[in-house]
Amino acid sequence: MNWLQRMMIGRYGVDQLSKAMLILTLILLIISSITGLDIINVLGILVLALSYMRILSRNIDKRYQENMRFLQWLSPIRARINTLLKRFKEHKTHRFYRCPQCNQQLRVPKGKGKIRITCPKCKSSIIKRT
Incomplete structure (x- = not known):
């Protein structure tokens, strides 16, 4: 375990964008296995490689800016989903x-x-x- 900690020193690590990319990879690979389309499989592997590139990157400032842009893009979507969930929970009262x-x-x-x-x-x- 120490070798992993030593290797990750100075690297960016996992953030919300990396997690979203990993989830997207999983979804794409599942769709690829169901449909049998190789192009979706290749796209999933490319997203996975890009995600690991971000996780292992030493350019922390650039990765941080990418994550901030992603969170700004995601914020209105998240707010809308939370509003809809709240309305659904309170629709009886x-x-x-x-x-x-x-x-x-x-x-x-x-x-x-x-x-x-x-x-x-x-x-x-x-x-x-x-």
Whole structure:
């Protein structure tokens, strides 16, 4: 185990982009084995090689910048997925509306009948049935 630690000194290591590339490799290899398409297999192996190149790289600043660009690209996707998961978990107890003025998402409890909903952002109010 010491030889591995000594070898990794000064190298970049595993980050979120490397993990995503490894997962993509796994998905591509599974698809390749199901479909039998060699081009997908080659693409998976290329992604795997690129991932290991990043992990073993000594150019830490460049790899860090690549990871930051990946995380900036991934952030809105992650936020949208988290919002959808939250709405799905609360769909039995709450209703979700959009403010017609500012497009702010509004969450109100279900089963209250016809209520006036005031947007906390722009202070406009709408009347909706819950």
